[in-house]
Amino acid sequence: MERNPGAESREPRAPFTIGIIQDHATSDVAANLQRTDRLVREAAGKGAQIVCLKELFQAPYFCKSQHSDRFDLAEPIPGPTTDVMQRLAHELGVVLVVPIFERQAAGVYRNSAAIIDADGSLLGTYRKMHIPDDPLFNEKYYFTPGDADRGADTSTRLGGFKVWKTRFATIGVLICWDQWYPEAARITSLLGAEVLFYPTAIGWHPSERTEWGQAQVDAWRTIQRSHAIANGVYVAAPNRIGHEDEPGTNGITFFGHSFVVDPFGRYIAEAGEREEILIAQCDPALIETVRRNWPFLRDRRIDAYGPILSRYLGA
Numbered sequence: 001m002e003r004n005p006g007a008e009s010r011e012p013r014a015p016f017t018i019g020i021i022q023d024h025a026t027s028d029v030a031a032n033l034q035r036t037d038r039l040v041r042e043a044a045g046k047g048a049q050i051v052c053l054k055e056l057f058q059a060p061y062f063c064k065s066q067h068s069d070r071f072d073l074a075e076p077i078p079g080p081t082t083d084v085m086q087r088l089a090h091e092l093g094v095v096l097v098v099p100i101f102e103r104q105a106a107g108v109y110r111n112s113a114a115i116i117d118a119d120g121s122l123l124g125t126y127r128k129m130h131i132p133d134d135p136l137f138n139e140k141y142y143f144t145p146g147d148a149d150r151g152a153d154t155s156t157r158l159g160g161f162k163v164w165k166t167r168f169a170t171i172g173v174l175i176c177w178d179q180w181y182p183e184a185a186r187i188t189s190l191l192g193a194e195v196l197f198y199p200t201a202i203g204w205h206p207s208e209r210t211e212w213g214q215a216q217v218d219a220w221r222t223i224q225r226s227h228a229i230a231n232g233v234y235v236a237a238p239n240r241i242g243h244e245d246e247p248g249t250n251g252i253t254f255f256g257h258s259f260v261v262d263p264f265g266r267y268i269a270e271a272g273e274r275e276e277i278l279i280a281q282c283d284p285a286l287i288e289t290v291r292r293n294w295p296f297l298r299d300r301r302i303d304a305y306g307p308i309l310s311r312y313l314g315a
Helices: 029-045 068-073 080-092 176-180 182-190 206-231 284-293
Strands: 016-022 050-052 095-105 108-116 122-127 156-158 161-165 170-173 195-197 234-237 241-244 252-255 259-261 267-270 276-282
Touching: 016 029, 016 234, 029 050, 029 080, 029 276, 080 095, 080 108, 095 170, 108 170, 122 161, 161 182, 176 182, 176 206, 182 195, 182 206, 195 206, 206 234, 206 252, 206 259, 234 276, 259 276, 267 276
Parallel strands: 016 050, 050 095, 170 195, 195 234
Antiparallel strands: 016 276, 095 108, 108 122, 156 161, 161 170, 234 259, 241 252, 259 267
């Protein structure tokens, strides 16, 4: 009997296990790398196949003020840090998402994440698309935003948004301020991401914590849970912890509360405000089930969304 190609069934994808690392950083870059090595090994020992680090993981959050000598913290990709992490990924057989301060060229610096496959190969780089500028978060001074680069990496991309087919899953990476933008999550999900990773450095101005602290944490988590629900994907957000001083200010207290949610927006792993490794199993079959029953992608009115390209539509 002739085989009907249209009737061919897909084998169910195997579940995969992710790990996210919530920790602090000091001015000792070598010590930060050593601690990260230990934590990644611990995550792999707990079964993690894909491990994501926090935003700008190997140094303090230096954007609290504007100092030109802090550009010296940047390094190329590939470079010294990614070389170390590639060797670690190969040794452990894990995928690593490694967010660092990237020097692309003289005067062009990026808030980036290197994506390293489980064989140690560097799959490519995501460059943060949305760059904030707020008190103690002077990122526009330091970072050129991501754009539609045509570099030689293995991603599937649309503009500056990308996904990578790693050994264990297809992943999307967005960074911190990107997490507030539904457009970023939607595009990355449409490219085929099964999980969105949001490496983060978010915290409190200490003087605001009493009045606004809990509301800020709740808002941060709620917006990302909404991306999981609206797109039928897993979302994982590793934040940093600890207080970091900055002369002339009260500094920032990074609040942790890292988490992983499933496509229903349910917490499947969550942390408090101490050093912690979160491990979560992600099942592609649940993505299929959720999207069949909540077919948000099917019902999108793609013919009607042109106005979203305008900055503002009011009077």
